[in-house]
Amino acid sequence: MNKGNFSGYAQAMYTQxxxxxxxxxxxxxxGLANERLGLPKEDLDAVTKWAVKKKLNDGFVHEGQ
Known part of the structure; x- marks a missing residue:
């Protein structure tokens, strides 16, 4: 992670x-504070599909790269 590769961190957070x-x-x-903060409740499956597609298509750009 010191070199800007946070892919392991994201996987660890997701698997929890x-x-x-x-x-x-x-x-x-x-509980969540989404309603109080005016944020939509996200669907875990939809966000996971988006993240996998993003990673496979063009990867994630990390600060400093």
Whole structure:
């Protein structure tokens, strides 16, 4: 990550949602503030498909690259 490659970090953050004990499911435990902040609730599957497509097509541009 010091060299600007954050792909491992993103994968680690994403996989926490699927912990068997539920520790990674913040929404279920604490709820979301999307409505209060005026943000839409995103669909995990749709965002995942977008991210995979983005990575396969042109990759992600990181600061400093």
């Amino acid at each position: 949602v699927f912990y068997q004990n539920g520790d990674g499911n913040y929404e279920a435990a604490q």
